[in-house]
Amino acid sequence: MPKTLFVTGATSGFGAATARRFASAGWQIVATGRREERPAALAAELAPAVPVHTITLDVRDAGAVAHAVATLPAAFREVDVLVNNAGLALGLEPAPSAHLDDWDRIVDTNIKGLLYVTRAVLPGMVERHGGHVVNIGSIAGSWPYPGGNCYGASKAFVQQFSRNLRADLPGTGVRVTNIEPGLAETEFSVVRFKGDADKAGQVYAGTQPLTAEDIAEIVYWTTQLPAHVNINAVEVMPTSQSWSALTITRK
Ligand code: NDP
Numbered sequence: 001m002p003k004t005l006f007v008t009g010a011t012s013g014f015g016a017a018t019a020r021r022f023a024s025a026g027w028q029i030v031a032t033g034r035r036e037e038r039p040a041a042l043a044a045e046l047a048p049a050v051p052v053h054t055i056t057l058d059v060r061d062a063g064a065v066a067h068a069v070a071t072l073p074a075a076f077r078e079v080d081v082l083v084n085n086a087g088l089a090l091g092l093e094p095a096p097s098a099h100l101d102d103w104d105r106i107v108d109t110n111i112k113g114l115l116y117v118t119r120a121v122l123p124g125m126v127e128r129h130g131g132h133v134v135n136i137g138s139i140a141g142s143w144p145y146p147g148g149n150c151y152g153a154s155k156a157f158v159q160q161f162s163r164n165l166r167a168d169l170p171g172t173g174v175r176v177t178n179i180e181p182g183l184a185e186t187e188f189s190v191v192r193f194k195g196d197a198d199k200a201g202q203v204y205a206g207t208q209p210l211t212a213e214d215i216a217e218i219v220y221w222t223t224q225l226p227a228h229v230n231i232n233a234v235e236v237m238p239t240s241q242s243w244s245a246l247t248i249t250r251k
């Protein structure tokens with residue numbers, strides 16, 4: 001029986017790369033995302049090699065999440081690894097001029113969506129005495145930057161929720177890892193800048209960002225360590241990214 005990966009946001013970026021990485025190792029895949037045609041395309045790509053179950057799923061819909069997990073086909077029901085990847089940033093405006101509906105969507109997706117999926121999948125892992133929840137956080141959860149306001153705070157939530165999950169799971173055999181990537185070229189910036197591809201391109205211009213495959217490899221690695229090893233967090237930046245000085249306002 002192959003092992004089972006359940007990944008949210010498998011329609012692009014880290015999620016799609018993670019599905020491909022696990023499939024290349026023989027895992028069967030539950031691939032979810034909102035855009036209906038994309039999980040289907042991924043399934044067509046992977047299904048000749050491994051079983052794939054696709055679900056059109058908006059993680060903000062608590063009822064749909066519970067239903068999707070409760071009605072997984074029998075062969076996919078025993079989820080070994082959950083990758084809570086679905087997420088987004090919207091805008092880079094400073095807080096006084098940020099759009100409230102952007103903040104709502106960030107909170108509903110990055111925080112509440114992740115909670116819904118985790119709550120639905122976790123009891124099965126505990127019952128089977130094993131499993132691994134891999135959350136996709138961000139360096140933005142630890143390091144503030146101008147315009148990061150709600151997005152960074154949502155990833156700080158993911159960081160602390162990951163730690164608190166561990167505190168709730170002693171003796172269960174369930175592992176929890178928070179992956180905290182820095183600059184990575186995916187559709188992330190196109191989404192953040194609401195379809196402005198030029199603006200998104202400038203984020204990565206003249207530098208070498210991380211790739212979705214880099215992150216997928218790290219996710220996979222954390223799940224392949226012996227069962228007694230729990231990687232709590234992995235913070236990863238491209239070599240071309242590092243910290244800068246704090247800002248000081250002068251008269
Ligand atoms: P992408 O925009 O390429 O992928 C985001 C994925 O999330 C898509 O598959 C999208 O699918 C899915 N998604 C968004 N909203 C929802 C929703 N409501 N329900 C279900 N799925 C949803 O960006 P990345 O691959 O870069 O982002 C993946 C994760 O990595 C996010 O959590 C992001 O915050 C995080 N991250 C990204 C970094 C980067 O620089 N790229 C760095 C650090 C963290 P669909 O639209 O079809 O629903």
Ligand code: 8X3
Nearest residue numbers: 138139140181182183
């Ligand atoms: C995405 C990385 O630095 O753009 O989480 O917030 S950053």
